[in-house]
Amino acid sequence: MTATRRGRPPAGPERRNALVQAAYRCLAEGGFERLRMRDVAAGVGIDHSSIHHHFPTKQDLVVAVVDYTTRQFWSTTPPDGGPVERLRHHLATLRQKIVDEPELHIVLRELDLRARRDPELLEIIAGREEGWRSSLRTLLTGAAAAGALAPGVDPATGAELVIATVKGASLASSRAGDVIELLDQLLIRA
Amino acid sequence: MTATRRGRPPAGPERRNALVQAAYRCLAEGGFERLRMRDVAAGVGIDHSSIHHHFPTKQDLVVAVVDYTTRQFWSTTPPDGGPVERLRHHLATLRQKIVDEPELHIVLRELDLRARRDPELLEIIAGREEGWRSSLRTLLTGAAAAGALAPGVDPATGAELVIATVKGASLASSRAGDVIELLDQLLIRA
Amino acid sequence: MTATRRGRPPAGPERRNALVQAAYRCLAEGGFERLRMRDVAAGVGIDHSSIHHHFPTKQDLVVAVVDYTTRQFWSTTPPDGGPVERLRHHLATLRQKIVDEPELHIVLRELDLRARRDPELLEIIAGREEGWRSSLRTLLTGAAAAGALAPGVDPATGAELVIATVKGASLASSRAGDVIELLDQLLIRA
Amino acid sequence: MTATRRGRPPAGPERRNALVQAAYRCLAEGGFERLRMRDVAAGVGIDHSSIHHHFPTKQDLVVAVVDYTTRQFWSTTPPDGGPVERLRHHLATLRQKIVDEPELHIVLRELDLRARRDPELLEIIAGREEGWRSSLRTLLTGAAAAGALAPGVDPATGAELVIATVKGASLASSRAGDVIELLDQLLIRA
DNA sequence: CATGAATGAGGTTTCATTCAT
DNA sequence: AATGAATGAAACCTCATTCAT
Missing domain, CATH: 1.10.10.60 (Homeodomain-like)
Structure with a gap:
């Protein structure tokens, strides 16, 4: 052996x-x-x-943790299918993660606050978040093109709404499931 | 004297x-x-x-700060008018406060995280938040009764959505205005 | 009481x-x-x-020690009398101090070395030493005017010789007495 | 091989x-x-x-450095000629070394201070210095016999004066040249 | 009420040294 | 020989807290 x-x-x-x-x-x-x-x-x-x-x-360790944590969050395997299905799947995945791993999101919120006073962290986090943001925009634009987006929703603003709601919901994970489900319902046409 | x-x-x-x-x-x-x-x-x-x-x-000071900060936030003079107008006004006020006083909301998020490990703070904060929550429910129920709520929205869940979105939006105050405006638009019927 | x-x-x-x-x-x-x-x-x-x-x-403490130590050294009550007597007295005082308080001079040598890598200390020490130097020059110039200095001795260089010898002698205090006596003898005409 | x-x-x-x-x-x-x-x-x-x-x-390394450094210093090829010339040459060599290699002498002063609290170093350094001392005494005795020493100078004390002055001068290498030249002038008859 | 002095626990970091590889 | 990992003592410094004045 x-x-x-x-x-x-x-x-x-x-x-x-x-x-x-x-x-x-x-x-x-x-x-x-x-x-x-x-x-x-x-x-x-x-x-x-x-x-x-x-x-x-210590800062070096913190940077490594930020890298690890953000990677942990944004490593979702994008599914196949049309933009609407992909968007729905994305929201469902987010909901599931908050419920299953509430600590991950708590740490991410901790990072959000810390980044306000730590440019090094801000750069990493903002970079990662930008990836998420553009991905959301793409999905929402696709959904809008398919006529599946709620009327009058600008994809860019819609992406911000998703980000904000997910972040806020993660602060009370027990209610996060319903909140994100409602967001889905309001944002996407049945 | x-x-x-x-x-x-x-x-x-x-x-x-x-x-x-x-x-x-x-x-x-x-x-x-x-x-x-x-x-x-x-x-x-x-x-x-x-x-x-x-x-x-120090804890005593922290408790006093929590009291002060939460009071700061929930001291909005409720306007007169119908439930829909009051709801709209409430959302507008929230939006304005995040934009005008971003630090207040940052501190509130700081408290949210701290409360997770500090039962004394949790009690205070949860108490205050419960007030906000029930107030939101009342408004949403009223709006629903007036037929002004988006169809299929449960007032209780809608309240949670507002809370989550406001909290999340406060973490990026520069985009908070648009986000809350969009929330208003999705939630309330024109 | x-x-x-x-x-x-x-x-x-x-x-x-x-x-x-x-x-x-x-x-x-x-x-x-x-x-x-x-x-x-x-x-x-x-x-x-x-x-x-x-x-x-710690550096603040070190600075205070430097101040204390250098003050300790250069606080000699200048005697009355002609320049030659004052010079002799000065050398005798130095000799006595090295013999009586060898640690003082050891610390001063320690400071000399430390000052090479510490500009803050260098400034203090150099300032104090400059006072000593100019005082020595004055004494030697007076002695030269009185015809009591060894022929061909430039007062400025003589001052440097005294400084160097005193410093070096302090590193072996047991022999310092004789060394400074000899220096006196070579420098000043009987 | x-x-x-x-x-x-x-x-x-x-x-x-x-x-x-x-x-x-x-x-x-x-x-x-x-x-x-x-x-x-x-x-x-x-x-x-x-x-x-x-x-x-670490102490073993320090000991080796002491050996190396002291060897560096006392490795002067003694010149031929009469005692007076040899003495003069020796002083000139010392002067030159201080000016050319000030660090060597700084390290030697560092060793002098360290040796006060380190018997192992003291033994090495004192041994090497004793060689220098006796060599100086021999030169000065020779010069005295040749009638070239300043009157009334005891060779042993003269050796101490040279040692002290060289050590002290090395702490301010920029002025060391003149100082040792003056020492030569005072000690040796023209 | 306010202060200056002191405390002691605890924080990050440094460094000589040891040991298995 | 050389290395990387680990150790443990010890360094400077911070901070909430206490106490006499």
Whole structure:
């Protein structure tokens, strides 16, 4: 067997990922306000000073977490089908994710707030969000062309509405399902 | 005589309010992550150890800020008129406030996140939000009765949609105006 | 009796001075290499974090020590008499100080080296040394005018020789007495 | 064949020397206060943990640097000629070295201070200095016998004066030239 | 009420060193 | 020999809090 020896944590680049995920969990639990290098280290079972071997500074770790978290969110496999179906599917996926993984969205909201005072994070997050935005616009434009959009809805503004509602709904995940369903209903013609 | 002493900053309950407002400003600028008793004290020009005469502990100050901030938000003079007009007016007021005072809403989002780990805050905030919620329901029910609500919209769910959208829109105040206008348009029949 | 209560360290500006002197002692014992805020604090019997109440940063403390140490050195009451007597007296005083308080000069050498990488210290030290230098020049010029200087000695260069020899001699205080005596003998005509 | 392996940095004893010289450069730049194994390793392009294959501990490296540095200084080829010429030549050489290589002397002063708290270094340095001292005494005794020494100068004390002045002068290399020239002039009869 | 001094827990980071590979 | 990962002690600094004045 070529398995790694037991009793030793498997080092290598996996350790880096493990740290990022541990930091993500800390963030989900206590927000930036309570993000401590010690706790992150404890999360993977190493000494807190060892983190600096992988991430020279706390900010470096934070950046990695932002990258990880945003990637986590915007990695949806786009389905086939017409624009209306794809839009519906997208909204359904969002709804499902908020219900299934509420922490992910909580962390994303935490990032939104942090980015206001951290240009480095802002750049990453804004970049990722821009991808989402343009994707939404494309879907809405397609739906509009198919005559399936509620009348008088500008696709660009519609995209903003979706983004805003999803973000706001994620702050109260228990009601998020109904909210997004209603948004779907109002936005797309039956 | 109950006159304030001459030559001294007017202490008393005004000092308490000043501290709360200073804390609010700190919160708007740096979030809970960077809320420091020292900075709050500096904001009103007193020594940081003096805060404890007004608020025994930091948490006490935070509670007071939550009270102040939520009061700030839900202090809208309800207009006269029919339910539809009142609903429209309410949405317009929300839109205006987000655009005019974006920090207020940022602080409210900060509170939303903090409340997840702070039952004391949760109670206050949830209480205030419940007021907003029931008020929205009343308006929407009235609008529905007047036949002015989009068909198939449950007033309770509609209230949640408004809350979610307003919260999410406040995270990007520059686009909030259009988003809430579109929400109005989709929700209320012309 | 208006004496300060026993059992409590007498606070006030004395504490600041006590810290500077404690830092001076640490410096004398271990040099900058081993200068620790903890040890300085222990030297006056307070918690190490309390130092920051008096000196926001370590560098601030270091600057204060430099000020204290250099002041310590260049505070010689100039005697009356002719230039030759004053010069002789000055050299005798230097000799005495090196023998009596070797640590003072060790610390001064430590400062000389540190100042090479610390512009803030350099400014202070260079300023003080310039005072010494010009004072030496004056004395040597006076001695030259009185025909008491060794022939062919430029007062300015003579001042540098005194400075260099004193500094070097302080590195081996046990031999410093004889060295400075010899310097006196070579520099000043009997 | 004892040839070095191709394509690899020539390891072996050369690596050891390279490390010592890198450490010397670090010392010249930042003193003991800022001497870091990491920086030394970076100076020769290897990982910092690899140093320990050549020097088990930092102190071992320091000892090697002391040996290297002191050897650097006292490796003067003694010239032929009479004692007076040899003395003059020696002083001229010292002057030249301070002017040409000021860092060498700065490092030596750094060592003088460190040796006060490090018996191991003290032994090495004192041993080397003793060689210099006795050599100076011999030269001065010779000069005295030739009637070329300033009257009333004890060779032993004269040697101390030279040592002290050279050390002190090295702390301000820009003025060292004139100072040592004046010392020569005062000590040796024209 | 306000302050200055002090505290102590805890934060991030640094660094020499060790060890398996 | 060299490396990457980990360690643990220790460094400077921050901050809410307490207390005597």
